[in-house]
Amino acid sequence: MAKSNTTGETARSPRIPKKTPPASRPARRAASAKAETPYHHGALREALLRAAERVLERDGLAGLTLRAVAREAGVSHAAPTHHFGDLTGLVSELAAIGFRQFNAAMASACDAATSPLERALARPKAYVAYAQAHPGMYGLMFRTERLDYSRPSLHEAAESSFAGLANAIGAMRQEPISGDALTIEQGAAIARAWSMVHGFTMLLLDGRLEDILERLPDGTTAEQLLEAILKSTVAGKLPPA
Amino acid sequence: MAKSNTTGETARSPRIPKKTPPASRPARRAASAKAETPYHHGALREALLRAAERVLERDGLAGLTLRAVAREAGVSHAAPTHHFGDLTGLVSELAAIGFRQFNAAMASACDAATSPLERALARPKAYVAYAQAHPGMYGLMFRTERLDYSRPSLHEAAESSFAGLANAIGAMRQEPISGDALTIEQGAAIARAWSMVHGFTMLLLDGRLEDILERLPDGTTAEQLLEAILKSTVAGKLPPA
DNA sequence: CTCTCTATCTTTACATCGTAAAGATGGAAT
DNA sequence: ATTCCATCTTTACGATGTAAAGATAGAGAG
Numbered sequence: 001m002a003k004s005n006t007t008g009e010t011a012r013s014p015r016i017p018k019k020t021p022p023a024s025r026p027a028r029r030a031a032s033a034k035a036e037t038p039y040h041h042g043a044l045r046e047a048l049l050r051a052a053e054r055v056l057e058r059d060g061l062a063g064l065t066l067r068a069v070a071r072e073a074g075v076s077h078a079a080p081t082h083h084f085g086d087l088t089g090l091v092s093e094l095a096a097i098g099f100r101q102f103n104a105a106m107a108s109a110c111d112a113a114t115s116p117l118e119r120a121l122a123r124p125k126a127y128v129a130y131a132q133a134h135p136g137m138y139g140l141m142f143r144t145e146r147l148d149y150s151r152p153s154l155h156e157a158a159e160s161s162f163a164g165l166a167n168a169i170g171a172m173r174q175e176p177i178s179g180d181a182l183t184i185e186q187g188a189a190i191a192r193a194w195s196m197v198h199g200f201t202m203l204l205l206d207g208r209l210e211d212i213l214e215r216l217p218d219g220t221t222a223e224q225l226l227e228a229i230l231k232s233t234v235a236g237k238l239p240p241a
Numbered sequence: 242m243a244k245s246n247t248t249g250e251t252a253r254s255p256r257i258p259k260k261t262p263p264a265s266r267p268a269r270r271a272a273s274a275k276a277e278t279p280y281h282h283g284a285l286r287e288a289l290l291r292a293a294e295r296v297l298e299r300d301g302l303a304g305l306t307l308r309a310v311a312r313e314a315g316v317s318h319a320a321p322t323h324h325f326g327d328l329t330g331l332v333s334e335l336a337a338i339g340f341r342q343f344n345a346a347m348a349s350a351c352d353a354a355t356s357p358l359e360r361a362l363a364r365p366k367a368y369v370a371y372a373q374a375h376p377g378m379y380g381l382m383f384r385t386e387r388l389d390y391s392r393p394s395l396h397e398a399a400e401s402s403f404a405g406l407a408n409a410i411g412a413m414r415q416e417p418i419s420g421d422a423l424t425i426e427q428g429a430a431i432a433r434a435w436s437m438v439h440g441f442t443m444l445l446l447d448g449r450l451e452d453i454l455e456r457l458p459d460g461t462t463a464e465q466l467l468e469a470i471l472k473s474t475v476a477g478k479l480p481p482a
Numbered sequence: 483c484t485c486t487c488t489a490t491c492t493t494t495a496c497a498t499c500g501t502a503a504a505g506a507t508g509g510a511a512t
Numbered sequence: 513a514t515t516c517c518a519t520c521t522t523t524a525c526g527a528t529g530t531a532a533a534g535a536t537a538g539a540g541a542g
């Protein structure tokens with residue numbers, strides 16, 4: 001039954017050029033401009049991750065297999081093993097990339113906001129927008145059971161995402177969130193905001209909100225529904241302008 | 242790539258005894274008291290579904306395979322094909338059972354409530370409680386991508402679950418929900434309630450609320466956190482006692 | 483400059499899975 | 513009593529994850 005190998009990870013040292021990284025291999029592969037898949041050396045790890053993201057968004061979670069990624073990158077089916085050790089490893093590193101993209105999208109949306117109302121709506125709207133733009137990635141991050149959060153990259157990226165949420169809630173309540181202690185009200189506020197947006201996103205991606213959307217006036221969009229939810233939630237809780 | 246056979250379904254007529262159903266097979270398998278797996282005849286379909294639920298709650302979603310279910314039921318690995326046609330078929334029928342259990346749990350919790358506050362909290366609390374008691378089933382119903390909602394049993398059970406939610410929201414707002422048209426406020430209220438409880442449940446089952454729970458006063462439980470969320474959400478929106 | 487080492491990649495192999503198709507079996511209808 | 517056919521088993525095939533052994537080529541030592 002798959003043996004549940006969570007500790008795997010064969011890669012001894014992921015091929016970091018120690019000396020003279022540039023111009024050491026002069027003319028083996030025509031520089032690296034058009035070399036999508038640098039045959040035996042170079043940046044296979046990154047190429048595999050890019051290939052994995054392509055496969056994921058093209059074929060969905062079920063299509064994201066070690067062999068499909070290797071095919072997409074043009075290498076043998078066992079090549080990913082040396083870089084990620086495991087399917088769990090590859091998937092976890094890709095999820096870490098997803099969390100970083102996700103955090104960046106929300107941060108930039110936050111920066112663009114001006115009024116308090118905008119600042120309150122910017123994050124959740126960016127949250128849902130990212131999931132709609134990258135449904136495969138969002139599913140990888142929140143639907144898969146095959147993630148190894150003990151990996152530093154994934155742990156850090158997910159932690160950073162949570163910290164961003166906590167800070168946003170703290171800012172909205174005008175009381176900075178401490179790093180190591182929360183009141184029950186603070187915890188409830190954070191959990192409520194995250195639960196609502198995450199739940200909305202999952203239900204939306206799963207098509208389960210169609211039953212609601214098609215009963216709303218003419219062509220109401222999911223974004224409008226989300227905005228209605230957010231405004232009714234945030235009503236009266238904003239700091240005075 | 243699995244060919245995505247969604248239409249499969251071989252079963253021509255699922256062996257419904259047309260005449261003289263009882264006492265027609267007198268003493269082949271020692272009645273049906275201790276006969277867990279009635280060899281060649283009887284209720285293999287139901288036995289498979291029971292076996293599937295056992296496998297699911299024991300080994301999780303990843304362990305729920307056609308062959309594992311067949312092993313658990315003590316039949317050959319191809320036997321489920323004639324009853325469910327497909328892994329999608331088996332999984333969808335099991336999910337339908339899950340939805341029915343789920344609906345029954347929430348209905349009985351609703352009936353037991355007396356005060357308006359209790360009535361408002363009973364459903365969401367029963368929702369989360371069911372998911373915690375049957376994490377495999379809840380994951381099957383809401384995490385799997387391999388469900389076929391065109392199957393009548395699953396469609397009906399899921400629809401009934403949604404109707405129960407809509408009615409509860411309508412009762413709380415003291416304005417019965419129409420079957421075919423919703424105002425934006427009604428849709429937002431339904432989507433908000435569902436999103437929040439579903440999101441909370443998913444985050445809780447995925448262990449993602451641990452970061453919050455361990456920062457709360459001493460040993461605050463998930464139930465207490467949920468109650469704090471619900472009370473702050475429902476504050477001032479209840480009909481007068 | 484040559485030789486060896488070793489990380490990287492390929493090949494081969496195996497258990498498991500879903501699914502299709504053909505063979506066996508036994509209750510039920512004629 | 514005999515035939516039929518739904519049900520179950522057997523066999524087979526392609527796909528997957530993973531382990532292990534073989535090939536390759538860049539890097540470092542002499």
